[in-house]
Amino acid sequence: xxxxxxxxxxxxxQALRHxxxxxxxxxxxxxxxxxxxxxxxxxxxxxxxxxxxxxYAPQRxxxxxxxxxxxxxxxxxxxxxxxxxRQTPGAVRSVTYRNRHAHDGWxxxxxxxxxxxxxxxxxxxxxxxRDVTERAxxxxxxxxxxxRFRTVAESLGEGxxxxxxxDVILYAxxxxxxxxxxxxxELVGRVGLDVLIPPEDVAPFRERMxxxxxxxxxxYEMRSLRKDGTTGWVEVHGTPFRxxxxxxxxxxxxxxxxxxxxxxxxxxxxDALHDALTGLANRxxxxxxxxxxxxxxxxxxGIPFAVLFLDVDRFKLVNDxxxxxxxxxxxxxxxxxxxxxxxxxxxxxxxxxxxxxVMLEGVGTxxxxxxxxxxxxxxxxxxxxLGGREVFASASIGIALCDSGDVNPExxxxxxxxxxxxxxxxxxxxxxxxxxxxxxxxxxxxxxxxDLRRALLDGELRLEYQPVVRLETGRIVGFExxxxxxxxxxxxxxPADFIPVAEETGLIGEVGRWVLDESSRVLAGxxxxxxxxxxxxLAVNVSARQFLQPDLLQQVECSLRRHGVAPECVRxxxxxxxxxxxxxxxxxxLRALRGLGVQLHLDDFGTGYSSLAYLERFPIDAVKxxxxxxxxxESEPRRARFVAAIAAFAGSLGVGVVAxxxxxxxxxxxxxxxxxxxxxxxxxxxxxxxxDAERLLARDPAWVYA
Numbered sequence: 051x052x053x054x055x056x057x058x059x060x061x062x063x064q065a066l067r068h069x070x071x072x073x074x075x076x077x078x079x080x081x082x083x084x085x086x087x088x089x090x091x092x093x094x095x096x097x098x099x100x101x102x103x104x105x106y107a108p109q110r111x112x113x114x115x116x117x118x119x120x121x122x123x124x125x126x127x128x129x130x131x132x133x134x135x136r137q138t139p140g141a142v143r144s145v146t147y148r149n150r151h152a153h154d155g156w157x158x159x160x161x162x163x164x165x166x167x168x169x170x171x172x173x174x175x176x177x178x179x180r181d182v183t184e185r186a187x188x189x190x191x192x193x194x195x196x197x198r199f200r201t202v203a204e205s206l207g208e209g210x211x212x213x214x215x216x217d218v219i220l221y222a223x224x225x226x227x228x229x230x231x232x233x234x235x236e237l238v239g240r241v242g243l244d245v246l247i248p249p250e251d252v253a254p255f256r257e258r259m260x261x262x263x264x265x266x267x268x269x270y271e272m273r274s275l276r277k278d279g280t281t282g283w284v285e286v287h288g289t290p291f292r293x294x295x296x297x298x299x300x301x302x303x304x305x306x307x308x309x310x311x312x313x314x315x316x317x318x319x320x321d322a323l324h325d326a327l328t329g330l331a332n333r334x335x336x337x338x339x340x341x342x343x344x345x346x347x348x349x350x351x352g353i354p355f356a357v358l359f360l361d362v363d364r365f366k367l368v369n370d371x372x373x374x375x376x377x378x379x380x381x382x383x384x385x386x387x388x389x390x391x392x393x394x395x396x397x398x399x400x401x402x403x404x405x406x407x408v409m410l411e412g413v414g415t416x417x418x419x420x421x422x423x424x425x426x427x428x429x430x431x432x433x434x435x436l437g438g439r440e441v442f443a444s445a446s447i448g449i450a451l452c453d454s455g456d457v458n459p460e461x462x463x464x465x466x467x468x469x470x471x472x473x474x475x476x477x478x479x480x481x482x483x484x485x486x487x488x489x490x491x492x493x494x495x496x497x498x499x500x501d502l503r504r505a506l507l508d509g510e511l512r513l514e515y516q517p518v519v520r521l522e523t524g525r526i527v528g529f530e531x532x533x534x535x536x537x538x539x540x541x542x543x544x545p546a547d548f549i550p551v552a553e554e555t556g557l558i559g560e561v562g563r564w565v566l567d568e569s570s571r572v573l574a575g576x577x578x579x580x581x582x583x584x585x586x587x588l589a590v591n592v593s594a595r596q597f598l599q600p601d602l603l604q605q606v607e608c609s610l611r612r613h614g615v616a617p618e619c620v621r622x623x624x625x626x627x628x629x630x631x632x633x634x635x636x637x638x639x640l641r642a643l644r645g646l647g648v649q650l651h652l653d654d655f656g657t658g659y660s661s662l663a664y665l666e667r668f669p670i671d672a673v674k675x676x677x678x679x680x681x682x683x684e685s686e687p688r689r690a691r692f693v694a695a696i697a698a699f700a701g702s703l704g705v706g707v708v709a710x711x712x713x714x715x716x717x718x719x720x721x722x723x724x725x726x727x728x729x730x731x732x733x734x735x736x737x738x739x740x741x742d743a744e745r746l747l748a749r750d751p752a753w754v755y756a
Contacts, residue, residue, distance in 0.1 A: 083179040089136055089167055091116045094174055103159075103181055105152030116177070121148035121156060132163075136175065139168040146182065158186040209284075209305035212291060215263055217242045220300065229284065229307045231277030248275045258288065262301050265290050271308065282309035318695060325400040326679055326692050327378055328385030334626075336399035336407050340459040343411060348455030354414025357407065358423060359448040359466035360388070363478040365404035368441065378682055379436050380443060391429045392422075402678075407463070414453055416483045423447045423481040444479035446470055451483070498551045501537065506560050510536050513568055514737035517746065518589065518708065518730045521722040524753040526746070528587030530623070530730060531569040532737050533561070545591075553595035562596040566609040570620070572740050574613040580747060589621040589651060597628045598635070603642050610648075617647030621672070625653045629668060637668055644669045651708065655696065665703050673700050675726070677711020684716045690724065697725030718755040 083103050086095040093116055096108040104119070117128050124147035135143045142164050148156045160182040166172040209229045212221040219242055222234040230237075230246055237245070243252050251273055258268060267289045274284045285308045291300040323335040331339070346352030362384060369377035381404060388398045388406060397409040408426075413419050427445060434441045448470025450462050469484035476482070505511055515529040535543040552558040573588045596602065610617055622643060629636045640650055652665075655673035665673070675696055683689035697707045709721045712731030721729055734753055738746060 083177075085116065085177040085179065086172065087116050087163075087175040087177060089175070091132060103179070104149060104157060105154070119150040121150070124148055135163055135165050136167065139165055141165045146186070156183075157181055158183040209303075209307075211237075211242065211303040211305060212300060213242055213303070214300040215259075215298070217259060217301075226305070229276075229282075229305060230274060236277075245277075246275055248273050248281055259301070262288055262290050263298055265298055271312075274307075274309075282307060283312040284308060318699075321692055321695070325385075326689055328382050328400045330385045330389065330406075331397055331399035333399065333401050336397060336401065336409065337459050339397050340409060340462065343409065344452070344455050344457070344459065344462075347453070352455070353412050354451065354453035355409060355411040356413040356419040356422070357409055357450045357452065357462050357466045358419070358426075358481075359401075359450075359463065359470045360406040360408065360426070360445050361447075361470055361474070362404040362406075363444045363446055363474075365443075368443070372436070372439070372441070374681060375685070376436050376439075376441075378686075380434060380441065383434050383436070384430060384443065384445070387429045387432075388426060391425050407466070414451060416449070416451065419449045419451060419483065420481060423449060427479065427481065446473040446478045447481035448473055449481060449483045495551055495554075498548055499555045499557070502535070502548055502552060502555075502557055502561075505535055505537070506557070506564065510538070511561070511564060512536055512739070513565065513572070514739060515572075515588075515743040516730050516737040517735050517743070518587070518728050519718075519734050519753060521718055521727060521729055524718075524755075525750065526586075527584075527728065528589065528619075528621070529743060530589040531565065531572075531591070533565050533591075549593055553593055558593055558596045559599055559601075562592065562599075562602075563605050563609075565590060566605055567612070570609040570613040570615045573619065574615050576744060576747065577615070577619075579744070585616065585619050586747070587619050587621055587649075589623050591623045591653065592628075594625065594628045597624055597639065602639065603646065606643065606648060607646060610646075618649065620648045621651050622648055623651045623653045623674065626655075640669050665700060665705055670705055672706035672708055672728075674708045674710050677731070680709050680711045680717060680721070680731075681713070684714065684720050690720065693721070693726070694724040701725055715755050718753070 083099045084095075084097040085093060085100075088094050093111050093114055096111045098108050100106055100108055100111065117125055117132075120128055128145060128147055131143050131145050135141050142162065144160070144162045146158060146160045149159050151157050158181070159179050161177055161179045163175055163177045166174060166176055209226040210221070210223040211219060211226065213219050219237045219240055222232075222237040224234060226237060227233050232245065243255065247255055255272065258270070261268065267287075269285070269287045271283060271285050274282045276282060285306045287304040289302045289304075290298045291302045293299045323332060324330065325332045340357070343352060343355055347354075362380070365377065365380070368380055381400070385398070385400055385406065388408065392398055392408065392410075395411065399407050401407045408422075410419065410422055413422060426447065430443060430445050434443060448466040448468065450465035450469060452462055465484040468488050469482040472488060473480050473482040512534050514532045514534055516532060517526045518528045518530060519525065520527045533545055533549075535548055537543050549558070549561070552561050569588055569590050573586065576586055592602070599605075606620075606622070609615075610620065643650060649671040650669060651672045651674055652668075652670050653674045654676045673696065675693060679689050679693055679696075681689075683693055693709070700707050706728065707726045708728040708730065709717075709726045710730060712718060712721070712729045712733045714733065717731075717733065718729060735746065
């Protein structure tokens with residue numbers, strides 16, 4: 051019999067063998083590689099998985115150094131980790147390095163080593179290794195992608211912001227500091243709504259965030275809040291930011307600072323709606339507000355109002371005796387006093403020249419209106435201090451009341467103007483309220499109509515010609531034809547006195563045909579008598595009512611053909627009022643005229659509220675800057691800037707610029723430097739009859755002003 055002690059030992063040895071076989075089976079079938087190293091790093095045992103991992107047979111590696119196949123660049127770091135590991139019993143270290151594959155370059159291994167030198171059962175260092183080549187490649191690609199992204203993002207000329215769906219900032223490029231004043235590290239982790247947007251704009255921005263979360267990309271302008279508390283404007287192109295699965299996880303915002311552009315746009319818009327001299331509303335803005343007030347009454351939501359038409363008495367005397375500079379200063383002071391004497395909601399405008407208009411909403415009776423008029427007259431009765439001189443001025447005021455939407459702005463102004471005429475005839479420095487008994491003015495207009503019909507039959511109309519000079523050479527390149535009425539009793543009558551009547555009565559068609567035909571005849575004669583290269587041009591004014599006549603194109607074509615005038619030698623001058631009422635019809639007529647070959651000029655440019663838009667929308671060849679901007683501009687920087695802005699804007703669209711009202715020798719040089727190509731005015735010549743104009747052409751003067 052076997053003694054019990056022997057049987058016990060045999061059972062223990064058998065259990066040990068089973069345990070060793072079990073663990074060996076685990077090691078040899080594990081996907082990870084198991085290596086047991088001696089203290090000096092020599093391989094004592096290598097699991098079979100090494101052949102799958104690196105292509106080496108396990109027995110081939112036994113007795114070799116564990117790091118023999120390591121990449122040269124990684125070996126030093128490996129040795130340092132190994133040294134630290136074997137000096138500390140029980141220590142565990144992890145390291146990632148590259149190891150040569152037996153047949154195919156390098157593999158990236160992730161190893162975890164445990165120091166079991168002190169454990170009698172092992173007495174070695176156990177290393178667990180796995181292949182992480184693909185993961186390392188992906189990580190490297192990700193790092194390179196991040197580097198490329200940052201390189202591009204940090205070199206952009208615009209700000210770049212990445213936020214999550216809660217508007218927490220995940221990334222900001224350096225350009226953001228220039229726009230908002232925050233360094234990128236000051237922004238990351240903060241909520242954009244809290245630091246970059248004025249509080250009053252947060253609510254609408256939340257709506258944009260909701261749209262972005264729904265996958266909508268947008269481009270928009272919004273206010274910005276800088277670190278120092280100031281606000282500006284930015285243009286944002288917001289794009290939904292998606293993860294690999296296509297799910298929206300945030301926003302990518304490309305941000306451009308447009309503060310200066312907005313300032314310039316707002317200034318241009320303001321200048322287009324306001325008088326350059328006084329800063330008050332201009333004619334166009336006043337008419338616009340007047341029309342809105344009438345529209346509110348038509349819809350039953352308006353209130354009665356009064357229109358005051360004010361004219362500075364004896365203003366011409368101030369201009370002639372003290373100079374235009376003093377006259378301008380007086381107009382500025384008059385405008386300021388009027389504004390100070392009115393309620394904040396009232397509208398006061400410089401309507402043109404020395405005329406001002408006022409709209410008083412809620413003032414519906416003669417008593418109320420005359421009380422305001424008295425207050426204005428009292429304000430203007432206080433002497434003005436102009437250039438060290440004490441100047442007394444007064445004004446006359448015409449008042450028209452409105453409580454019905456049946457009238458239009460022009461009729462209201464005409465009524466107020468009629469009342470103004472009565473105030474002037476009754477001694478000036480007073481006010482009058484329009485009433486239906488004012489027949490005198492109407493009778494006079496009727497007489498003008500009668501006389502004008504006779505004038506067309508008797509040949510009393512004539513043309514005068516004012517030269518247009520090319521500023522670069524100082525030589526005449528053309529003329530503007532100006533119609534005059536030589537009345538047998540009243541002498542010369544200017545267009546302002548009879549063209550409105552002609553438009554109202556329908557006579558404008560006959561007047562316009564005569565002007566076109568006569569100007570074409572004279573131009574043809576000049577071309578025949580003294581040919582020029584390039585040919586002499588002639589500008590003809592077309593009134594608003596004439597422009598809207600259906601046979602205008604036929605009129606122009608017939609006149610040019612009858613006299614053999616090339617269309618490109620003719621410029622038709624229109625005012626923006628032509629374009630306001632029926633824009634669609636106007637653009638068709640303009641295109642037809644351009645198709646004929648004539649050039650189109652926009653007269654009195656800068657005095658209306660939409661001139662800048664007209665240059666882009668309508669086929670205009672040149673603009674004529676109104677004399678109100680040219681006058682005094684050499685000493686008024688604001689006017690010069692306005693002229694420069696018009697010239698620059700027109701130039702960017704390929705539109706020419708003609709300056710009117712040139713009177714001082716300094717103006718041609720300034721206008722040329724500001725970008726104007728042509729000019730006309732009394733400095734060169736007053737309007738001349740055809741014979742005098744022909745003699746002027748024969749002299750071929752060249753005006754040179756250094």
